[in-house]
Structures are given as C-alpha cells and as structure tokens.
Amino acid sequence: MSDLTINSGRKSEKALKESIFLFFLYFCVIVAIVTLMTLIYDVLSNGYNRLFGDYEIGLITKLQIDNPGDFLTTLDSRDPLKAGIGPAFAGTIWLMVIVVTATFPLGAGAAIYLQEFAPKNKLTRFLELNLTNLAGVPSVIYGLLGLAVFVRLAGFGRSVLSGGLTLTLLILPVVIVASREALKAVPDTIRQGAMALGATKFQAVFGQVVPSAIPGMVTGMVLGLSRAIGETAPLIFMGALTYVNYFPDNPLSGFTAIPIQVYNWISYPQAEWLNTSSAGIILLLGLLLSMNTLALFIRNRFEKDW
Amino acid sequence: MKNTKTIALIAIVSLIFTACGGGSDDSQTVSDDSQTTSETTIAASTEESSLSGSILIDGSSTVFPVTQAVAEEFTILNPNVDISVGVSGTGGGFKKFCPGETSISNASRPIKDKEKDLCAENGTEYLEIQVGLDALAVVVPKSNEWLTCLTFEELGLIWGADNAVSNWNQVRSDFPDEEINLFGPGTDSGTFDYFNEEITEELGGSRSDYTASEDDNVLVNGVSGSPGGLGYFGLAYFSENADTLNAVEVDGGDGCVSPLEALDGADYGLARPLFIYVAKSAKDIPAVKEFVDFYFETMDILVQAVGYINMPADKKALSLTAWTAFSGS
Numbered sequence: 001m002s003d004l005t006i007n008s009g010r011k012s013e014k015a016l017k018e019s020i021f022l023f024f025l026y027f028c029v030i031v032a033i034v035t036l037m038t039l040i041y042d043v044l045s046n047g048y049n050r051l052f053g054d055y056e057i058g059l060i061t062k063l064q065i066d067n068p069g070d071f072l073t074t075l076d077s078r079d080p081l082k083a084g085i086g087p088a089f090a091g092t093i094w095l096m097v098i099v100v101t102a103t104f105p106l107g108a109g110a111a112i113y114l115q116e117f118a119p120k121n122k123l124t125r126f127l128e129l130n131l132t133n134l135a136g137v138p139s140v141i142y143g144l145l146g147l148a149v150f151v152r153l154a155g156f157g158r159s160v161l162s163g164g165l166t167l168t169l170l171i172l173p174v175v176i177v178a179s180r181e182a183l184k185a186v187p188d189t190i191r192q193g194a195m196a197l198g199a200t201k202f203q204a205v206f207g208q209v210v211p212s213a214i215p216g217m218v219t220g221m222v223l224g225l226s227r228a229i230g231e232t233a234p235l236i237f238m239g240a241l242t243y244v245n246y247f248p249d250n251p252l253s254g255f256t257a258i259p260i261q262v263y264n265w266i267s268y269p270q271a272e273w274l275n276t277s278s279a280g281i282i283l284l285l286g287l288l289l290s291m292n293t294l295a296l297f298i299r300n301r302f303e304k305d306w
Numbered sequence: 307m308k309n310t311k312t313i314a315l316i317a318i319v320s321l322i323f324t325a326c327g328g329g330s331d332d333s334q335t336v337s338d339d340s341q342t343t344s345e346t347t348i349a350a351s352t353e354e355s356s357l358s359g360s361i362l363i364d365g366s367s368t369v370f371p372v373t374q375a376v377a378e379e380f381t382i383l384n385p386n387v388d389i390s391v392g393v394s395g396t397g398g399g400f401k402k403f404c405p406g407e408t409s410i411s412n413a414s415r416p417i418k419d420k421e422k423d424l425c426a427e428n429g430t431e432y433l434e435i436q437v438g439l440d441a442l443a444v445v446v447p448k449s450n451e452w453l454t455c456l457t458f459e460e461l462g463l464i465w466g467a468d469n470a471v472s473n474w475n476q477v478r479s480d481f482p483d484e485e486i487n488l489f490g491p492g493t494d495s496g497t498f499d500y501f502n503e504e505i506t507e508e509l510g511g512s513r514s515d516y517t518a519s520e521d522d523n524v525l526v527n528g529v530s531g532s533p534g535g536l537g538y539f540g541l542a543y544f545s546e547n548a549d550t551l552n553a554v555e556v557d558g559g560d561g562c563v564s565p566l567e568a569l570d571g572a573d574y575g576l577a578r579p580l581f582i583y584v585a586k587s588a589k590d591i592p593a594v595k596e597f598v599d600f601y602f603e604t605m606d607i608l609v610q611a612v613g614y615i616n617m618p619a620d621k622k623a624l625s626l627t628a629w630t631a632f633s634g635s
Contacts, residue, residue: 078375078612158392236393239402241364243374243391245381254362254390264393267521268371269546269613 043285047278071279075245076261080272083265085280090247091160091240091255092229092287098164098251099228100221103175106168107224108210108217111179116205135173142170143237151239158239161251166238167231171224178220182213215302222295226288232259258284357384359593364392365399365412368440368496368540369580371612373412376601379608383600387593396496397421400583404430409588410598413581414440414496431586433632435625437601438609438617441565442501442576443544444554445537447530452481455555455562458505458575464488464536465501466509474534488516489528489537495520500578501538526551538576541565542613568615577615589633598633602626 051071074084114131118124146166156162186209194204241256242264248255258280265277363373370393377389394402396413403411404425416434417425425432444461446453453474456464460477463469464486474481490512491497502512517528522543529537530550544553544565555562558575568574582601588594602625609616617625 075378075381076374077378078371078608239392239394241390241392242370243377244389245377246388246390267523269522269540269543271546 040285043278043281046275047280047282050275051279051282072283076243080265080268080270080276083276085258085261085283087244087247088256088258088261088280089283091163091244091257092284094160094248094251094255095164095167095257096225096229098161099167099171099225102165102168103171103224104221107172107175107221108179110172111176111183111217112205112210114176115180115183116209117201131173131176135177139170139231140233140237142166143234145169146234146238157252158241158254159252160248160255163235163238163240163255163257164251166234167228170231170234171228174227175220175224178223179213179217182216182220183209185216186212212304215299215304219295219299222291222298226291229257229287229291230259230284232257232263235260258287356386357593357596358386359591360388360390361410361591361594361597362390362408363410363412364394364402364408365583366396366414366496366580367393368414369412369437369582372437372580372605372609372614373410373582373601375608375612376597376604379604380597380600384593384596387597389597395494400424403432403583403585404428406430406585406587409585409591409594411583413583414578415500416579416581417583432583433586433628435582435584435598435601435629436579436617436621437582437605438580439568439577439615440580441541441568441574441615442497442538442578443541443565444556444576445529445539445544445551446554447533447535448550448552449533450535450552453536453552453554455557457557458559461505461556462509465490465512466506467513468510469513484534487528487532487535488513489525489535490516490518491522491525491539492518492520497539501576504576540613541568541615545613569610571616571618580614584629584632586632595633598629602629 071084072089073086074082075086076088077083114124114128118127143166146162146169150156150162150165151158154162156165190208190212191204194208195201199207235257240260241254242260244254244256246253262277262280262284265273265280361377363377370391373391377391380387381389391412392399392402392408396415399408399411399413400417400421401424402408404421405428411432417432444456463471463477465488471477471486473483473485475483477486490501493512498512506512517525519525519528522539525537525539526543526547529535530547536554541553544551553565555564556575557563560573563572563574565574565576568577582598584594584598589598602622605622606616616622
C-alpha cells in the first residue's frame with residue numbers, strides 16, 4: 001500500500017515536471033512566432049496601402065497614383081507619396097544574378113574539393129578552421145574587403161559587380177559549409193559501390209555523389225542568397241550609392257539596393273516615410289520568401305532517402 | 307540512373323539561372339516602362355533636353371536631401387543625364403572628391419586643412435558653394451512649459467564634460483529640482499561636431515553620459531517620453547514632431563531667438579552652413595555645369611521644401627557671382 005502511494009507520487013511529480021517543461025518549450029515557440037507575426041503585421045499594416053492601394057494626391061490638381069506598378073518602377077523622390085523603388089529593385093536583381101553566378105561554382109567547387117578530394121593534413125585542417133571562422137566575421141568587414149579588393153585593386157569601381165562579388169565573399173563560407181554537409185550526408189556505400197564497379201574517384205564523385213547532394217547544396221546556396229540580399233552594411237561600406245536616377249544597365253553601373261533605400265527612407269523626419277519604407281520592406285520580404293520557397297521546393301522535389 | 311541525375315542537376319541549375327535571368331529581363335522591361343512613363347510626363351510639361359552624361363555626387367547625409375531634390379527635378383527636365391548621389395558623410399565625400407572620383411561633394415562643414423592638402427596633392431581645384439543653412443533645434447518635451455530660453459553658457463553648463471550638472475535647478479535656480487535626461491546624436495555625426503564646436507569646445511568637450519543615437523527619430527521619441535528631457539537635432543525633425551516637442555529659444559548673446567524664426571531669416575545662434583563643392587575639372591562637363599546652374603535656380607524652393615533654411619539673398623548673390631566666374635573661366 002505504502003509502496004503504491006510512493007510510486008504514484010513519483011509518477012504525478014514526473015508528469016508535472018514533464019508538463020512544465022513542455023509548457024516552457026511551447027512558450028519558446030510562441031515567443032518566436034509572435035515576434036515574427038507582430039513584425040510582419042506591423043510592416044503589412046503600414047505598407048499595404050502604399051504598395052497595393054491606388055490613391056490620389058494633390059489638393060487642387062488630383063493626381064492618381066497607380067500602385068503597385070508605380071512603386072516598383074519609378075525613381076526615388078523627396079515626396080514620400082511619389083517615391084518609387086525602381087532603381088533599387090533593379091539593383092537588387094542585378095546583385096542576385098551576380099551572387100548566384102559567382103557563388104555556385106566557387107562554393108560547390110570548394111566544398112567538393114574539401115569534402116571529397118582534400119588530403120587530411122594540417123593545411124586542410126587550417127583551411128577548415130578558417131572557413132568556420134569566416135562564417136562568423138561581421139558583414140561590415142566584408143564591405144571594407146570589397147572596397148579594397150574589387151573597387152580599388154581590381155578597378156571595378158563602386159559598381160554593381162563589386163557589390164555582387166562582395167556579397168559573394170560574405171556568403172561563401174556559409175555556402176561551402178552547407179554544401180559540405182550535403183556531401184557528407186551522401187552515404188559512403190554510394191562511393192564504395194561506384195568504385196567497386198570500376199569507376200575512378202572522379203567518376204564516383206561527379207557521377208554519383210554530387211548529383212545526390214545537389215538538393216542540399218542548392219538549398220544552402222539559396223539560403224545564403226537570401227541573407228545576401230538583405231545586407232546593407234557591406235554595400236554601404238563598399239561604396240554603394242543612395243540615390244540614382246537611372247537603372248543599372250551593365251555590371252559596371254553604379255547602383256543602390258532595396259535595403260539601402262529602406263534604410264534611407266526610414267531615417268527621414270516625415271511620418272509618411274514610414275509607410276513608404278514599409279512598402280519597401282514588404283517587397284524585400286516577398287523576395288526573401290519566394291527564394292526560401294524555391295529552396296523548399298527543390299529540397300522536397302529532389303531529396304532522397306537512403 | 308546516372309542520366310536522370312545528370313538531367314536533374316542540369317534542370318536545377320538551369321532553373322536557378324532562368325529564374326534569376328528572368329528576373330533580370332523583368333528589370334530590363336521595368337526600366338523601359340519607366341523610361342516611357344517619365345518621357346510622357348516630360349512631354350506633357352516641358353520640352354525634352356538633349357543633355358546627356360553622368361554626374362557623380364557623394365558626401366554629407368545632411369545635404370543629401372537637398373541634392374536629391376535638385377537631382378529629382380533636374381531628371382524631369384534632363385532624363386538622359388545619369389545622376390548618382392552617395393552618402394559617405396562629409397569626410398568620406400572629400401576622400402572621393404579630392405582624388406577626382408566625384409564631381410560634386412556634399413558637405414555640412416567647410417573643408418578641413420587636411421582635406422585641402424589631399425585635394426592639392428591630387429591637383430583638384432574646387433569652388434565652395436553655400437546652398438543653405440541647417441538650424442539645430444534644442445528641444446524639450448511638450449509637457450515642459452517652464453523652459454523657454456537657454457543661453458549658450460547654460461547649454462555649455464548642461465553639455466560640457468567638465469561640469470557635473472545633474473538637475474535642472476543647478477542650471478538656473480528657478481528651474482524645478484528635476485533630473486536632466488540628455489539625448490543627442492552620436493560622435494560620428496556632423497551635428498555632434500557642430501554643436502560641440504559652438505557650445506562645449508572650451509569645456510572639455512561634450513559629456514558622454516547621454517543617450518546617443520544616429521537615428522534622429524529615436525531621439526525624438528526619447529525626449530518626448532522623458533519629463534526632464536533635453537535633446538538637439540536638425541530643425542526638420544522638430545517641425546515634424548511639434549505636437550510632442552517644444553523648441554527652446556537659444557540666446558547666443560543677442561537675446562532669445564526661436565529656431566522657427568530662423569526660417570524667416572532671423573540670426574539664430576545654432577545654424578550651420580551647408581555646402582556643395584564643385585571640382586574645377588568638372589565645370590567643363592556640360593551636364594555638371596547645367597546641374598549647378600539648376601541648383602542655384604531651384605534652391606530657394608527646394609531647400610525649404612526639405613526642411614532647411616534659405617541663405618540670405620545677398621549671400622546667395624555673392625555665391626552665384628563666384629560660380630559664374632568659376633564656371634566661365
């Protein structure tokens with residue numbers, strides 16, 4: 001009898017502890033989600049009309065503002081109701097193209113070498129250590145590096161090409177680490193099987209391992225790209241512009257990007273700028289979410305279970 | 307099996323490239339569209355100019371809104387001129403201007419000797435053109451009705467590092483015994499430099515135990531939310547927040563003047579000049595010359611529109627004469 005009470009006492013105590021712990025975990029999740037939702041709600045409620053609604057300005061001569069067409073295509077203005085994000089939007093698209101073009105071969109190449117071919121010696125360990133450290137370097141430092149290397153040394157000027165390459169440097173460590181993880185996840189039996197059938201190491205890696213790892217590598221790549229297009233500091237330090245009245249038409253054009261534009265707008269004194277910058281943030285969020293969806297799609301479509 | 311994987315690989319890679327390539331095509335059409343829209347508006351208003359070329363401008367973030375406003379209006383008349391304006395700060399602007407990377411530099415203070423040397427080394431001759439004034443507003447929360455005017459000495463007493471004033475009644479004995487809460491721009495800011503030059507230079511510099519932010523909107527919220535608060539920033543930020551803040555009149559030795567009176571030309575103690583610097587080598591570029599001419603034509607309207615103070619007419623006339631001589635030589 002007494003044994004039974006002790007047992008049940010322990011049991012309810014355990015259950016209580018468990019439920020408290022579970023409650024704590026739920027609480028953590030809720031804090032994260034509520035914060036995100038509040039942010040999104042705040043931005044949407046401020047920026048929705050500016051981005052999606054048609055409205056009139058002017059007291060005597062009515063001028064119809066047609067959204068979102070105008071906001072996405074027109075130039076910046078000193079009037080918050082007329083300001084468009086056109087050149088910054090085009091600048092961000094240019095950056096994305098350059099970052100993808102440069103990061104994919106470099107990131108995938110470095111990861112494949114380090115994971116599959118590199119000899120296990122001190123030099124390799126040193127490289128690996130440095131890669132991990134590089135992933136933690138503050139982004140401004142990459143801006144200064146970009147200024148010194150691409151703008152001055154390589155002579156690309158303060159162009160969209162320099163900007164894209166600077167962002168490439170910024171995300172390369174992350175992309176390489178993610179790609180290596182994807183390669184690591186391919187079971188060794190695949191490599192051994194291929195080699196047992198007479199394939200060379202090269203054939204085994206490029207015929208079997210890399211194609212299997214592509215979904216993971218692409219996911220890492222796209223997530224890195226998402227980080228890159230949200231960055232302001234490295235671009236400003238590298239010397240990106242704030243106001244341009246033209247659309248960049250070649251890689252050596254000067255440019256501005258959406259985060260710079262938003263940062264500039266939000267610092268103005270007039271209250272209407274809040275709505276305009278929120279509209280810019282919605283655009284940036286939209287771009288980020290579609291990139292993440294693309295990553296998710298690729299992973300689900302091509303992922304393999306062994 | 308190997309083939310399917312290769313195909314998948316190619317498919318994914320090409321998917322990404324077409325996705326992004328498509329994006330870039332979009333941006334191309336975007337740019338075309340905007341060209342046509344802006345052309346139609348221009349056709350409606352004025353005749354299109356054939357002027358083309360590019361104008362590179364960089365420098366102070368304080369002067370940026372004026373130059374941007376001028377550039378915006380200029381673009382409507384001259385859609386083929388590429389204008390870019392960067393914000394590197396006054397010092398950063400001169401670092402690009404002197405080696406000849408930019409044609410025009412925005413500055414919220416006159417050029418320093420060190421920067422003059424840099425320009426001389428690179429053989430860059432230039433003209434300094436004042437375009438307006440930026441008044442600093444010293445502000446207190448709306449609830450504060452007892453503080454209407456402060457002298458430069460009192461401001462020095464409050465902000466100087468050598469003085470340890472913590473309550474308002476230590477500044478002036480008839481002020482209430484309330485704690486002073488100070489708000490101001492960070493040390494990187496040109497506003498901070500100017501304020502200290504005027505107020506605390508001989509008092510050991512600015513004290514550092516105040517709430518500093520580079521974002522003036524943060525300062526607005528800070529001052530309006532603390533009863534014993536005091537802060538300073540550009541007049542435009544006060545004008546937009548006049549419902550939560552009071553501007554303190556400032557006595558620079560000739561009686562109390564409100565910063566708002568400065569808008570009508572009164573001699574306000576805390577108004578700093580705003581400049582653009584034009585390189586001599588750039589004056590022969592038609593687009594740049596036209597742009598500076600246009601700057602003079604429009605500055606009376608645009609400087610006020612972005613919240614700054616116009617230069618007195620006689621000073622503007624002197625500037626214009628200097629520019630005419632400079633650009634004609």
